[in-house]
Amino acid sequence: xxxxxxxxxxxxxxxxxxxxxxxxxxxxxxxxxxxxxxxxxxxxxxxxxxxxxxxxxxxxxxxxxxxxxxxxxxxxxxxxxxxxxxxxxxxxxxxxxxxxxxxxxxxxxxxxxxxxxxxxxxxxxxxx
Numbered sequence: 001x002x003x004x005x006x007x008x009x010x011x012x013x014x015x016x017x018x019x020x021x022x023x024x025x026x027x028x029x030x031x032x033x034x035x036x037x038x039x040x041x042x043x044x045x046x047x048x049x050x051x052x053x054x055x056x057x058x059x060x061x062x063x064x065x066x067x068x069x070x071x072x073x074x075x076x077x078x079x080x081x082x083x084x085x086x087x088x089x090x091x092x093x094x095x096x097x098x099x100x101x102x103x104x105x106x107x108x109x110x111x112x113x114x115x116x117x118x119x120x121x122x123x124x125x126x127x128x
Contacts, residue, residue: 054097067095 054067054074062081067074067090074095076087 054095 050071052069054069056067057065059065064079065087066077066079068077069075072092074090074092076090078085078087
């Protein structure tokens, strides 16, 4: 009788583990899908040709210098919690702009980042 009870609780434990694992995979899949969906929505919203944030430099806890392109003109803005102030306008020749390739400059796809992480993990001897 004790053997049956022990086997029954073991089967229940395995079933609970599989249920939790399936729920985890489901939540992970929904999270990935939701992140991609929201990223695409944001990309469509910000796919204007007139406004572009080029670079930001943090000055303090709540203050930044922001380099923005509006149309064909470039501005340096002082951005703080309370205000946004135009510091100066710059010519394109004065700037060292990043080269754009396809989408936003400097952006990598998630798959490229994941592949780099996997390669790094394999090189440390973790994936055999």
